[in-house]
Amino acid sequence: MARTRVGIINVTGYAGVELARLLGRHPGVELASVTGRSAAGQALGDVFPHLAGIGLTITADPGKVDLALVAMPHKESTAAIIPLLEKGVRVVDVSADFRLNNPDDYPKWYGFTHPTPHLLAEAVYGIPELYREAIKKARLVASTGCYAVAGILALAPAVKAGIIGPDIIIDSKSGVSGAGRSLSLTTHYSEVNEDVSAYGLGGHRHLPEIVQELTKLRPVPAPVITFVPHLIPMTRGILTTAYAPLTDGKKGQEELLTLYRDFYRESPFVRVVTAPPHTKHTWGSNYCHIHPTLDPRTGRLIVISVIDNLVKGAAGQAVQNMNLMLGLPETAGLEAAAIYP
Amino acid sequence: MARTRVGIINVTGYAGVELARLLGRHPGVELASVTGRSAAGQALGDVFPHLAGIGLTITADPGKVDLALVAMPHKESTAAIIPLLEKGVRVVDVSADFRLNNPDDYPKWYGFTHPTPHLLAEAVYGIPELYREAIKKARLVASTGCYAVAGILALAPAVKAGIIGPDIIIDSKSGVSGAGRSLSLTTHYSEVNEDVSAYGLGGHRHLPEIVQELTKLRPVPAPVITFVPHLIPMTRGILTTAYAPLTDGKKGQEELLTLYRDFYRESPFVRVVTAPPHTKHTWGSNYCHIHPTLDPRTGRLIVISVIDNLVKGAAGQAVQNMNLMLGLPETAGLEAAAIYP
């Protein structure tokens, strides 16, 4: 039986090249094409020597595919997706173009007016742990932002269960690959190595995703979220530390673990762990490790979550969404353990 | 005129060796001796080749000195300090043994009963920005913990002025040298590199220092502080992100800057900065850069502070305290700019 033909739109960024790694050996689909503007015509293995085994040439056009994974910069993504949908191609968008439900958020957070608000209304936010069934039937899935998935998974069980009040602080630490392959002084080796800094203090673009999803889980009282991302000297990984006041200080650690484990019982990539997790435990894999804990001295919930920002935070999440859309096992092509050390 | 003779007790840890670097070329004192148990008898430059220029030999005993900087592990420090004080030697303690005012805190946080509570009562907490005058006259100064100085300097102006409520979250990111030179899997290269993790979730030992000092600045309502330190893959530097609710949401960014600048007007090593600071801006130096900012969407104060954990967080702070005790310029031997990149 012919396997579903899938294509990667814009393979040359870090999300795109990671999609190629995961799809090049995926058991349920055929990676039929990889596109890239500047590199069109070159062998994939010449641009990315670790992918020489895939044997594809980068093209300008995806050709005939059944499903496309689009890893364009935001705003450009929509332009690439519209013709695909018109041809009947299903789409997983790795960009931010279809993540926010409210069209008014695009001018505010991304600086452009959304050209296709009706598609925004149709798109499903691609976090399988919350929207598994909707994703299966979707024509267009908006895969999550890397910080968003770490923050939402850390807090969703607590917010939904109402065990915390609305005052939420999310402090995230990310490796540098999240900033992409485009050059900037911010990602220049000698500037980043042996350094840590906060950024996005005026409001990072993944904040509205987090607010949107946690508010849906508990609209009243709406969560009041401060989110500060930090850049730390490593390539891959996000560790998120979330803080919130407990509404019922008598909840114990065991009840908390049970709450989280129940919430993620059907989610193969989430592991609720009892020791503080390390990003290294998920390096190169699609897993998210979550450690919920209580601070009895202050009556606060502290949750630590870790992911690989390019896998569960980008390409792996997209493949997981694709698997659901195609009726494949959710874990297909994503079973590899993390690489340690 | 003879310069004051000073000695370093336990030069072989990272705080000790950094003290030697700073004191080896200090214009106002003579580094007369450096002690170390296991390395006694060896040339300092054989153990630490970068200090070959100092020309001292490590000894078991400090000999005759006027002031000692003690960089022993906690609990052992007291034992080393008592005979020094008895001989009339003034002491800067780099350990935690004299930082907490309440003797009851020692069994709780450090697991031992403090042998000399009367000295606890006498010791001055060694943060010059708060206790400059008391330090000048002190016989025994308890230099601050690395996380403590970053956290206290970040919040002191806001707490003192009462512009924030008591709910304070302090999220710190530290380089690995803070864990010292003793071996552990936690500081094994392959475990730490390309990794980030939280630790001390049950209560880190620098928390009581922070609580003690911020509570002194505003006892009612007492601050309720959660502090979570994180280990990130770099050698030196601490970045602290502190969050608290503003009591008066109408305070503007300019007023905030003015408040902080006024507070630190007489403090030569604190720079209040208007852009998010990087630990690299203070690498190898005694400076602390502080960036206070408002999150108008949530009515919260966010303050970022950065230091070099081995300088302003340990050895440099100790030298600054020593300078005050000896009536030297506060900045003597500490004027070097950070090394960038």
Added chain:
Amino acid sequence: MARTRVGIINVTGYAGVELARLLGRHPGVELASVTGRSAAGQALGDVFPHLAGIGLTITADPGKVDLALVAMPHKESTAAIIPLLEKGVRVVDVSADFRLNNPDDYPKWYGFTHPTPHLLAEAVYGIPELYREAIKKARLVASTGCYAVAGILALAPAVKAGIIGPDIIIDSKSGVSGAGRSLSLTTHYSEVNEDVSAYGLGGHRHLPEIVQELTKLRPVPAPVITFVPHLIPMTRGILTTAYAPLTDGKKGQEELLTLYRDFYRESPFVRVVTAPPHTKHTWGSNYCHIHPTLDPRTGRLIVISVIDNLVKGAAGQAVQNMNLMLGLPETAGLEAAAIYP
């Protein structure tokens, strides 16, 4: 059909844990047991959270297995292997205990008299690119040292073809994981980060392996090899730069590439590349990229080779040897591409 049962002896070092990652999802064998002295009785996933999916418990004894992969420290390895062989278990040894053909080399390089010289004579040196057929039939395979495989693969085609003279310099740069999981100041994070150093100047233990194998390829004139390893601040990867005088300066770059490509035509994990390779191109994979080039100004051959020291340099090489011994496809369980960036 029942899959072959294999066991890992000493799973708690870096080679052992990497074997578990590779064998936990190997399509042709069943990972039946993992042993470890200090950790016996603990769940593998508690000690190594990234391997929680394997679901094994660490034991003291391997139980009934058909083949064992032994990742003990040298000298201890022999003691573990003898009873296994006696029970009819085939063995891949990841240690150095059976790599050197000449028993006299053990006192000299490893400081002990080899207890079973007859097994030394029987053991096959486990570099599939040179000894594929012998490995298939072997009862005991001595998998190669990490530096040795990088050095031998870089030079074997040139030495065999006689295009270089005997004066060979091998300068290698290795990540820190090669030094293992045991603690030492040499692998303490703050010592290694932002540092590079040479070591083993008096003769590194992988040198006799390299000399042995290259001499076998061309005994006269015997190669005269200097090998200097360097420790660089990264976790995984070895880059080897090999230098030798060309015997025939008129050889061109194309002939050189052809020579290397022909030599490795049947070797699925060796890629002869035309641009300087990066260790990152092989990170987490079993590939070795080799770049032979000419320095026409001096009439020298320069060859660069890169591997992941824990995969092609240790665990992956062992699995590749195991595959051959068991009649499985040589690439089984090892097809994963490197992870980049």
Added chain:
Amino acid sequence: MARTRVGIINVTGYAGVELARLLGRHPGVELASVTGRSAAGQALGDVFPHLAGIGLTITADPGKVDLALVAMPHKESTAAIIPLLEKGVRVVDVSADFRLNNPDDYPKWYGFTHPTPHLLAEAVYGIPELYREAIKKARLVASTGCYAVAGILALAPAVKAGIIGPDIIIDSKSGVSGAGRSLSLTTHYSEVNEDVSAYGLGGHRHLPEIVQELTKLRPVPAPVITFVPHLIPMTRGILTTAYAPLTDGKKGQEELLTLYRDFYRESPFVRVVTAPPHTKHTWGSNYCHIHPTLDPRTGRLIVISVIDNLVKGAAGQAVQNMNLMLGLPETAGLEAAAIYP
């Protein structure tokens, strides 16, 4: 007495900013101006927060200075230097524009015809350990390339004494700051971190400097040098490993040390050491540590040298040259020990 006024031309690159750090607190000169095209008009401390203490504003023109340190890119440097010399300003050039004695080398190695061959003839190659007296009297000093100083200092004593034959291999490992502050994929964090690669295999631009200087020390037989630089994941530091055949195998280790120590007896920044040196031993300082050793098995000399590429390899070397030109103590402003760890 008025101190000599000096200016930095192009302060915004890594060599320039490091010059500012060193000259901002130099006891013998006044840093009168710092220039930079794109940043002209900005406060130095706004562009480089660690230099806020210097209090200068970046200008387009150096104004009136007695000596200029020029840190322009090669080729542009000459254009900046000519008018300075015409005004009677003495110059230390940190670029490569005046390093090669033979004008024919410029088209070959740098791709341009040298516009002022007469100045080439006048310029003194700025390695104080070889040309101290000439530098003192020079009007124009061409400060050395970072790889060149590490390689030349490692080999000069052996070459001059004739204890090695002409076949020399120089294998260098450099931190990334040597590639400067300009953006490129080669210095993009996620590409460099956890990676090592060789480059310049076709001939690096520092090779002709090394050949020129070692050949001057022993013209017959002229050294035949292969030089391969490698980029390793750290910010600062170069470690050079040099290999050469000994002409007289009976030389012992003690004689070798004596030869090197005698050669550098008058050189305050060179330390001949008896253990393999680490770049960390020189981090942030102007020192060069050299470890000459014998490989008795092969009859070869192996020399390891380490420097901080931005200090002894660039800015510190320039200041050392300036000190000599101005009749100041050679070590003025450069006495700081390395920062460890």
